[in-house]
Every structure is written in C-alpha cells, then in structure tokens.
Amino acid sequence: MSLWSRTRNAVYGEITRTAMELFLERGFEATTIDDIAAAAGISRRSFFRYFGTKEDVVLGDLAARGELIRDALQARPESEDAWTALVSAMHAVKAGLAETDAEMLKIFKMVHETPSLRARSIEKHLQWQAALTPEVRRRLGADPADPADVRAEALVATVLTCLDVASEAWARCDGAVPLEGLFDGAVAAIRG
CATH class of the missing domain: 1.10.10.60 (Homeodomain-like)
Structure with missing residues (x-):
C-alpha cells in the first residue's frame, strides 16, 4: 500500500x-x-x-462487510447446502469484526432510531444481496441466465432480513440477549 x-x-x-x-x-x-x-x-x-x-460515516464500511461475507461464503465447504453456508458465513464475519459488542450495540441503536440511517442501511443490504446471490445461485445449481429462478435471491434476502430483525431486537433489548442468539432464533423460525 x-x-x-x-x-x-x-x-x-x-x-x-x-x-x-x-x-x-x-x-x-x-x-x-x-x-x-x-x-x-x-x-x-x-x-x-x-x-x-453524514450517513456514509456510520455505514460506509457496510459495503465492504458484504464483500467479507461473500468471501466467507465462497470459502464454505462445498458439502454445505446454500442456506447453511450463507448463515455460517454471516457468523464467520461477525466473529472477525473489530468492534466490541458494546460499540456495535450503540451503532445499531443509532441506525434503528434514525430514519436516514435506516434507509441507507437497507440500501447497503441490497448491495450485499447483489454480492451474495451469484455464489448462492452456484450452490443451488441455478442457471445464472434464468431470470425466473428466484431461489437464490429469496434465500439471500431472507437471511439478510433475519439479520435485520435480530439487530433491531438486539438494540431494543439493549444487548441483554446475544446478537448471535437472536440471529439464530430468526433463522430457526424460518427453517422450522
């Protein structure tokens, strides 16, 4: 550099x-x-x-985190199904973040309480979806040229929604329950 x-x-x-x-x-x-x-x-x-x-100060590195999740997803074993690989990639990236839970909690609260930050956060998640979908398509054996095959987009959007729901609940309960547990609970509700 x-x-x-x-x-x-x-x-x-x-x-x-x-x-x-x-x-x-x-x-x-x-x-x-x-x-x-x-x-x-x-x-x-x-x-x-x-x-x-101003929103970019808070959320600027979210696009880069999407790339980290994509890289973690691509590194998952081929034997894992797309859903398991995607959820595991989310956990792997969370474990490698530099922020403490206390710092993340403050940021999540600010994001969920501020409409302009909330809107930008959703925009960044759409970027994550675009970055993650090709690998999920590949794992599903989907034809990348088939616009009617929405399985990969649906899986990615669902996992991202689970993350969003979990982070909002984590902020509401002031971090009393671990974020990972809330995310796993949201994921289990979908799979159940």
Missing part, C-alpha cells in the same frame, strides 16, 4: 472515530457536518473528499 493510501486511510479512520464520538454523544441528527469537520480539524470541503454524506 502506498504512503498516499496509508495516509488517506488514517485520515478516513480519524474522521470516522471523531464523528462517531459526536454522534453517540450528541445524537446523529444533532451533529452537523460542520461539527465533525471542526472536531476533526479539517474543512467541510475535506470532509466531502472522504464521505458523500
């Missing part, structure tokens, strides 16, 4: 940390881009070199 890339990543990380502190302290809606720029010691214009919107 070049010096320029490392520097850009460091600045991106610093702006993200600063913004998240402000969001969690003041609330997402009450924190302005000018507040973030001032706290990070950058101009408003510099903020927009790194982020398109």
